[in-house]
Amino acid sequence: MNKFWVGPPGTGKTHTLIEQVKKFIAEGIHPNEIAYISFTNVAADEAKKRAIEAFPEFANSPKAFENFRTLHSLAYAECPEVRNNTMETSDYVALSKILPFSIDVNMSHWESPFDNSGQLLNKKNAYLFLVNKAVCCKQSIEEAFNRQADPRLRRNIAVLLDEHLRDFKGRRELYDFNDFLLKFAEKETVPHFKALIIDEAQDLSLIQWDCMERLIERADVTHIAGDDDQAIFTWAGASIEKFRSFFKRKDFEKKELKQSFRVPRKMHTLAERIIVKDTDREPKTYLPADKEGIIQRAITLGGLMPKVTEQINENRDETWLVLASTNSTLSEATSEFKKAGIKYDSKTSTSMSLEKIQALDDYEKLLKGEKLRGDKVKNIYGYLKTNVKRGYKTGKKSPDDLGTYNLKDLKDKHGLLTEAPWDEAFLKLPDDEVQYIKGILDSGRKLTDPSQVRISTISSIKGAEADTVILFVDISWGEKHYGGAEAHRKFYVAVTRAKKTLILIDPKKYELSYGLNVRDLLESA
Helix, strand or coil: CEEEEECCCCCCHHHHHHHHHHHHHHCCCCHHHEEEEECCHHHHHHHHHHHHHHCHHHCCCCCCCCCEEEHHHHHHHHCHHHCCCECCHHHHHHHHHHCCCCCCHHHCCCCCCECCCCCECCCCCHHHHHHHHHHHCCCCHHHHHHHCCCCCCCHHHHHHHHHHHHHHHHHHCCECHHHHHHHHHHCCCCCCCCEEEECCHHHCEHHHHHHHHHHHHHCCEEEEEECHHHCCCHHHCECHHHHHHCCCCCCEEEEECCECCCCCHHHHHHHHHHHCCCCCCCCCCCECCCCCCEEEEECCHHHHHHHHHHHHHHCCCCCEEEEECCHHHHHHHHHHHHHCCCCEEECCCCCCCHHHHHHHHHHHHHHCCCCEEHHHHHHHHCCCHHHECCCCCCCCCCCCCCCEECHHHHHHHCCECCCCCHHHHCCCCCHHHHHHHHHHHHCCCCCCCCCCEEEEEHHHCCCCCEEEEEEECECCHHHHHHCCHHHHHHHHHHHCCEEEEEEEECCCCHHHECCCCHHHHHHHC
């Protein structure tokens, strides 16, 4: 019997699906007869990893788990006509140069609006994003324009761009990520799987659901998991209505996961008070974890940072998550953590690249007398500027990639002009970054140590959790006026990431905040 697993935050939806995979394999179904379709490559890889741990006999079989993948990856594999003709950034740039109309300078970035899993998440060019979203939602460009709320956009430009993009792709026989799905859904025959697993189904768009319905028709058994209360990608084309239709489907047995193993009582109470504002939601039973939890308020993150720094330095196993509704709000957070010398991970502001961390770490090894391979030396040279003679960073005079060199070798034969400490030698580092690195090292940490802090928009966290969550309650003007139920779902997701402590940061403008004010939110919890 097909099953529809509904699970609020922390109830173990993914764990449940992976247990079903293990059960299928134990019953004799070969892994390559199972499709595990997830929203991200990370989730698919995690499911594959756990299945291999349970059945190590398949560990050395490269194709055993080839169908643990995103839907776009499956469609790409099944539609050979698109493989070598995929729209790339250069194609979008070429299109922009031949358009017979101009667009606002703020929307002139022409990189593909998709991430590497084919998800429509990049809004750098609002017109291009709208054109692609219309396809995801199975709407005409006129319908998509009528449903969007960006006052900068002009209808005639959106319509013209839609026409020119279609013509550009047709003349050059090019395809984008949406075309992968459209081709797959139109195929005469799609793959047959003995077991089909679909995770995070609330995030699927209508054209993705068209593909999924074809797979469901052919599969022997299907397990779907998701939660409409956590549907925070309708802005990018996800169809919450299609997901909610499964609550009434007769060909699926509904299975509720009720017990949260993560969310403490206080955060649970707050979350429940938030989500009831979505009046179209499907009601469900949801029980908190057996712990009380702490909710606190702070006027500013800057005023909170001395305490945060102390706690992070004292409890090095504790995890922290800093969340905001918009990227602009997060700039304050990245600035504060950088000033405090606390290493963080963030998509919107580079804490430090892996190459830079490796260069600093390797340079310290050189100073201590260790030998390094030539490729590592070249990475260091990239940050030394005039501390390396002209012509020695690349070319014949540069160290051979596979050779090994100590400090004396490099000074005598390969153009190195310094053996000063890193903060004097690395001339490409700005002063604020030098102070940031010193702060990390002064705390007794290594630059290569994993970050305790992740700074992210709510829409980008996808299943993340942390011991302490710092949440800005600021929202954008668009969310305030057009956010609707998705704004409630976003903050529901945000407060349910915390395992121990939730800290709410007062908004800069109360007229642009979620709820009336933070104090009201605290009293409601």
